[in-house]
Amino acid sequence: MSSFTTISSDKLARLIGTANAPLLIDVRTDEDFAADPRLIPGSVKRSHESVPDWGEELAGRSAIVACLRGQKLAQGTAAWLRQLGVQAETLDGGFEGWKDAKLPLIDSKKLPPRDAKGRTVWVTRARPKVDRIACPWLIRRFVDPNAVFLFVAPSEVVAVGERFNAAPFDIENVFWSHRGELCTFDVMVEEFGLKTPPLLRLATLVRGADTARPELAPEAPGLLAASLGLSRMYDDDLEQLDAGMLLYDAFYRWCRDATTETHNWPTGKAKA
Structure with missing residues (x-):
């Protein structure tokens, strides 16, 4: 399985919306999500704490993991996913980096x-x-x-x-x-x-x-x-x-x- 890798916001933006887009997983904490309840388009909110449980169903697929800034939660979750047979990368800069790039965000309240x-x-x-x-x-x-x-x-x-x-x-x-x-x-x-x-x-x-x-x-x-x-x-x-x-x-x-x-x-x- 591949080692630690990241993907830039610009590159991810080109993948979103296409048939071969990777799974997008948001592992921000509940507190961080409550502070800004928007989502990168196509992403699914998951808990980093239970990745050994939900990660098994993603075996054989590719995924991009984002936390608030692309640090410990995203990197740890991606590492766990790679252990489970998922080709997992992290989003460079995380949710905040995507937001700073002024790329689309979906209000989860909608x-x-x-x-x-x-x-x-x-x-x-x-x-x-x-x-x-x-x-x-x-x-x-x-x-x-x-x-x-x-x-x-x-x-x-x-x-x-x-x-x-x-x-x-x-x-x-x-x-x-x-x-x-x-x-x-x-x-x-x-x-x-x-x-x-x-x-x-x-x-x-x-x-x-x-x-x-x-x-x-x-x-x-x-x-x-x-x-x-x-x-x-x-x-x-x-x-x-x-x-x-x-x-x-x-x-x-x-x-x-x-x-x-x-x-x-x-x-x-x-x-x-």
Whole structure:
């Protein structure tokens, strides 16, 4: 197993939101967390004291551990994880270093209650198209990688939310829903403090596709076509969500890295 290593905030920021992002584990003390109850996007709060217990379930995976300043708690937890077969690194400078770099932070008070396994649970209408795939993608990639999504009959969303302690989204008259011209994806980007240039660009595409405004972005009709195609390919909403994760991974990476790239044909044709 590898020895002690660290990762910079800038490098970690490039990994967050991608399909191959490592597990992010926040081991700040309860007192430090209470002083600033925000989380690095995608991170899960764990206790350093019980790492021998919860660390076993992470064997074979990679993880980044952060405490307040990247010192004893993060380094000790990462060392324990390496003993358990986890490829664990620590975040250089810890939570404070990330904050000093002015990188996004999620207010944990905005998150719905977690279940007994530490997961957030969400509920929405069955047969998703655009927003109801885009929002789960955003949550799993930037908010809670272990989030659970329940797809139910439209008339039962609120009641299921109440009985199963799940946060309803993308229906009328709930917090996580359309606001004016904004779609639910826009609202989540705003409320979770994720207004980075790539996610704002992606939000424009989602809004255009979800609200029948293709003029908002040239790519919006393509997103709508792909979304409707997926909805015809899959009868199972969870299988559709799994396929949709790859779709939004691709659109996000285009928004982040490839908007200026073009292709010409034929390849050898001289420019006029």
